[in-house]
Amino acid sequence: MAPIKKILPSGKKDASFFEQVYAVVALIPFGRVTSYGAIAKFLGTKMSARMVGWALNNAHHLPHVPAHRVVNRNGQLSGKAHFDTPQQMQELLEKEGVVVHNDCIVNFTTVFWDPSKELAIE
DNA sequence: AGGCTGACATCGC
DNA sequence: CGCGATGCCAGCC
Numbered sequence: 001m002a003p004i005k006k007i008l009p010s011g012k013k014d015a016s017f018f019e020q021v022y023a024v025v026a027l028i029p030f031g032r033v034t035s036y037g038a039i040a041k042f043l044g045t046k047m048s049a050r051m052v053g054w055a056l057n058n059a060h061h062l063p064h065v066p067a068h069r070v071v072n073r074n075g076q077l078s079g080k081a082h083f084d085t086p087q088q089m090q091e092l093l094e095k096e097g098v099v100v101h102n103d104c105i106v107n108f109t110t111v112f113w114d115p116s117k118e119l120a121i122e
Numbered sequence: 123a124g125g126c127t128g129a130c131a132t133c134g135c
Numbered sequence: 136c137g138c139g140a141t142g143c144c145a146g147c148c
Contacts, residue, residue: 079129
């Protein structure tokens with residue numbers, strides 16, 4: 001498994017699926033985005049991409065989880081509606097230098113941040 | 123205790 | 136090439 005567990009806050013002996021998601025999302029560099037599937041795959045459960053979204057749903061009410069940096073495989077701001085305001089997600093992304101047009105990230109492949117690649121697991 | 127739901131992704135037809 | 140159905144895990148009713 002990924003060393004993400006090490007990144008988890010000390011005290012948590014068992015890393016829940018969400019906590020791992022929080023950790024990965026929190027590690028997303030400024031001006032970069034990732035996809036649910038990428039996180040899911042990084043965690044080893046690519047089929048559980050839905051769970052990633054569910055995790056972010058919990059993460060949404062958390063303080064330091066940049067959920068706006070997480071989009072679907074299509075680069076579309078699927079979860080914008082779950083923010084305080086639907087436009088907030090795009091605003092945040094644009095402030096980070098990410099160009100968003102029509103709820104879709106422009107040059108998605110360029111700003112895409114692959115955890116399994118950047119974090120270099122194993 | 124059992125079943126539905128959920129910010130997705132992928133395979134199948 | 137487009138739409139439909141399935142899978143996954145955990146939380147909530």
